Amino acid sequence: MSEPTIEALLAEGRTFPPSEEFRESSLVTDVDVYDEAERDWQGFWARQAQQLDWFEEWETVLEWDLPDAKWFSGGRINASYNCLDRHVIAGHGDQVAFHWEGEAGDTRTITYADLLDEVSRLANGLKSMGIGKGDRVAVYMGMVPELAVTLLACARIGAPHSVVFGGFTADSLRDRINDAEAKVLVTADGACRRGGTIALKEIADQALADCPSIEHVVMVRRTGQDVAFVEGRDVWYHDLVPQQSADCPPEPMDSEDLLYILYTSGTTGKPKGIMHTTGGYLTQCAWTHKYVFDLRPDTDVFWCTADIGWVTGHSYIVYGPLANRTTSVMYEGTPDYPDKDRFWRLIERYGVTILYTAPTAIRTFMKWGDEYPDRCDLSSLRLLGSVGEPINPEAWVWYWRHIGGERCPVVDTWWQTETGAIMISPLPGATTLKPGSATYPLPGIGADIVDEAGVPVGIPGGGYLVLTRPWPSMLRGIWGDPERYFKTYWNTYKGRYFAGDGAKRDEEGYYWLLGRVDDVMLVSGHNISTAEVEHALVGHHAVAEAAVVGKTDKVTGQAIAAFVILRAGNEPSEEFAKELRDHVAKNIGPIARPQSILFTDDLPKTRSGKIMRRLLRDVSEDHELGDTTTLADPGVVAGIKAKYLRDHPADEE
Numbered sequence: 098m099s100e101p102t103i104e105a106l107l108a109e110g111r112t113f114p115p116s117e118e119f120r121e122s123s124l125v126t127d128v129d130v131y132d133e134a135e136r137d138w139q140g141f142w143a144r145q146a147q148q149l150d151w152f153e154e155w156e157t158v159l160e161w162d163l164p165d166a167k168w169f170s171g172g173r174i175n176a177s178y179n180c181l182d183r184h185v186i187a188g189h190g191d192q193v194a195f196h197w198e199g200e201a202g203d204t205r206t207i208t209y210a211d212l213l214d215e216v217s218r219l220a221n222g223l224k225s226m227g228i229g230k231g232d233r234v235a236v237y238m239g240m241v242p243e244l245a246v247t248l249l250a251c252a253r254i255g256a257p258h259s260v261v262f263g264g265f266t267a268d269s270l271r272d273r274i275n276d277a278e279a280k281v282l283v284t285a286d287g288a289c290r291r292g293g294t295i296a297l298k299e300i301a302d303q304a305l306a307d308c309p310s311i312e313h314v315v316m317v318r319r320t321g322q323d324v325a326f327v328e329g330r331d332v333w334y335h336d337l338v339p340q341q342s343a344d345c346p347p348e349p350m351d352s353e354d355l356l357y358i359l360y361t362s363g364t365t366g367k368p369k370g371i372m373h374t375t376g377g378y379l380t381q382c383a384w385t386h387k388y389v390f391d392l393r394p395d396t397d398v399f400w401c402t403a404d405i406g407w408v409t410g411h412s413y414i415v416y417g418p419l420a421n422r423t424t425s426v427m428y429e430g431t432p433d434y435p436d437k438d439r440f441w442r443l444i445e446r447y448g449v450t451i452l453y454t455a456p457t458a459i460r461t462f463m464k465w466g467d468e469y470p471d472r473c474d475l476s477s478l479r480l481l482g483s484v485g486e487p488i489n490p491e492a493w494v495w496y497w498r499h500i501g502g503e504r505c506p507v508v509d510t511w512w513q514t515e516t517g518a519i520m521i522s523p524l525p526g527a528t529t530l531k532p533g534s535a536t537y538p539l540p541g542i543g544a545d546i547v548d549e550a551g552v553p554v555g556i557p558g559g560g561y562l563v564l565t566r567p568w569p570s571m572l573r574g575i576w577g578d579p580e581r582y583f584k585t586y587w588n589t590y591k592g593r594y595f596a597g598d599g600a601k602r603d604e605e606g607y608y609w610l611l612g613r614v615d616d617v618m619l620v621s622g623h624n625i626s627t628a629e630v631e632h633a634l635v636g637h638h639a640v641a642e643a644a645v646v647g648k649t650d651k652v653t654g655q656a657i658a659a660f661v662i663l664r665a666g667n668e669p670s671e672e673f674a675k676e677l678r679d680h681v682a683k684n685i686g687p688i689a690r691p692q693s694i695l696f697t698d699d700l701p702k703t704r705s706g707k708i709m710r711r712l713l714r715d716v717s718e719d720h721e722l723g724d725t726t727t728l729a730d731p732g733v734v735a736g737i738k739a740k741y742l743r744d745h746p747a748d749e750e
């Protein structure tokens with residue numbers, strides 16, 4: 098078989114219309130849906146909200162007093178009822194909600210009826226500890242089923258949850274608990290990670306030494322490791338939950354009642370507690386999950402590989418999929434345990450049909466080599482998704498070819514913790530795909546690209562991404578800081594939401610996301626996005642991953658410093674560095690030629706896989722390293738710094 102190489106395929110500018118076979122069974126094949134939504138976007142969202150079960154119908158679809166939105170005001174709804182009860186009532190109690198697999202290979206199969214039972218019991222357990230509507234519950238655990246159960250139990254009784262990712266430090270946990278003034282913490286003895294364990298309870302106990310609002314701690318037994326136990330405060334999940342009644346009527350919440358708080362680190366300053374409410378959030382999660390992933394609840398097996406500790410897990414492991422009666426896979430561990438084919442083994446075992454993962458994972462799989470997916474049967478897959486960062490075209494095509502067998506559309510989905518649900522993305526049965534582009538704003542969504550002064554740049558053109566009208570799952574503010582909410586998002590471009598991302602549109606109006614604008618470099622008066630230079634670098638066959646930052650330069654204002662991970666089988670050398678610099682110059686222009694290239698084995702990344710360029714800037718500017726608490730592995734950046742100083746002794750002066 099002589100197939101074009103990925104480079105050749107990209108060079109010919111190939112686009113990917115939906116195949117006949119895919120279209121035949123797609124939910125949406127017609128672009129009319131965009132016009133329909135555009136004619137009356139509030140009516141469009143109201144029709145989507147009607148797909149949920151409301152205890153009481155809303156009075157108004159939208160009340161909009163910038164920056165405050167109220168969607169489906171007066172409506173009464175419960176998220177856990179929509180995710181569980183209504184499916185069980187409709188006769189789907191035996192359908193699997195989660196195929197859960199532990200890192201060590203232990204498994205659990207949880208049906209909708211099982212989930213409703215356990216959620217109700219935990220909800221009653223929380224009530225027995227005095228938790229009621231409006232009380233915040235902090236959650237700190239690994240990817241075990243009890244994590245999803247906890248979110249739904251909170252939603253059932255109207256207690257907003259605040260999930261803190263299980264890899265965060267005691268200080269991060271403490272700050273988040275205190276900011277939200279949570280009354281209960283739900284955690285576990287430990288979490289399984291790469292064959293070892295993380296002592297969650299021990300870390301939590303350190304945090305709790307300074308958390309006056311916490312009255313009780315519920316602890317799941319996962320690892321069986323020894324833990325301290327504070328009488329009167331701590332209770333084991335297995336002592337609390339089974340003895341409770343399995344009957345817990347869902348609290349009828351106002352559409353605008355708080356569903357959860359989720360902290361985003363941002364690049365500077367203290368984390369922001371992003372607030373999401375109930376009716377609008379659930380509406381957009383359910384709609385996007387159904388149509389972006391072209392969901393067939395009776396036959397699909399959906400797997401979102403994110404951790405529930407970040408927004409992708411909230412919206413596309415818990416609320417969206419369960420609202421749509423999806424059968425999902427949930428996996429506890431890392432993709433390389435015990436071997437680098439673990440993801441593909443999972444797909445094979447559970448017959449996964451839809452896979453949703455992140456570019457950083459895809460690039461890691463590319464680095465590991467084709468042999469791992471190639472030795473597994475991935476023929477059950479029919480659709481692939483990507484989220485979290487701009488996906489470079491090479492990674493897109495590799496994903497499409499080696500995971501999707503050249504048969505599955507790839508939906509690149511742009512959104513943020515703040516937007517709550519997907520905003521810019523293809524509809525796979527209707528949209529012609531271009532590798533690396535998130536294509537168009539979804540029906541009902543208003544987006545635009547503006548210049549520094551807020552003037553729309555037109556098509557084609559590049560600048561700052563803004564959202565031009567409210568949307569149902571938008572954040573309702575920052576917990577405890579309304580002023581920061583207005584200033585951060587609504588004050589830069591009058592009347593519009595500023596996403597903080599750079600973007601451009603091509604002649605056909607396709608959106609190409611360029612990453613955070615804080616990451617844009619200014620070289621000799623030219624704006625160059627980090628994403629463009631990084632895409633050029635990873636477009637070289639020997640490069641697995643790359644991150645670039647601007648560093649102060651006497652001549653050019655900023656110069657480009659690149660950090661590069663090579664693919665297996667390539668050795669770093671001076672000549673190679675030169676080749677890569679020339680490669681970028683050839684692809685983008687001499688202005689974008691990196692001044693320096695540092696070869697490294699790892700890059701500083703957040704737990705959700707985003708490169709923290711701020712820290713690489715600190716390295717290249719020889720500044721003291723900023724906050725590293727949200728890093729997946731804080732050691733990485735110290736290693737890079739040492740290496741950088743070795744390579745750049747002159748900078749030390």
Ligand code: 6R9
Nearest residue numbers: 484485486487509510511512513514610613
């Ligand atoms: C869901 C999530 C949000 C930021 C966002 C942007 C980047 C996410 C992207 C993407 C290009 C995509 N981002 N998806 N950039 N293409 N498909 O990731 O939320 O953790 O809050 O991050 O991630 O820069 O502004 P969050």
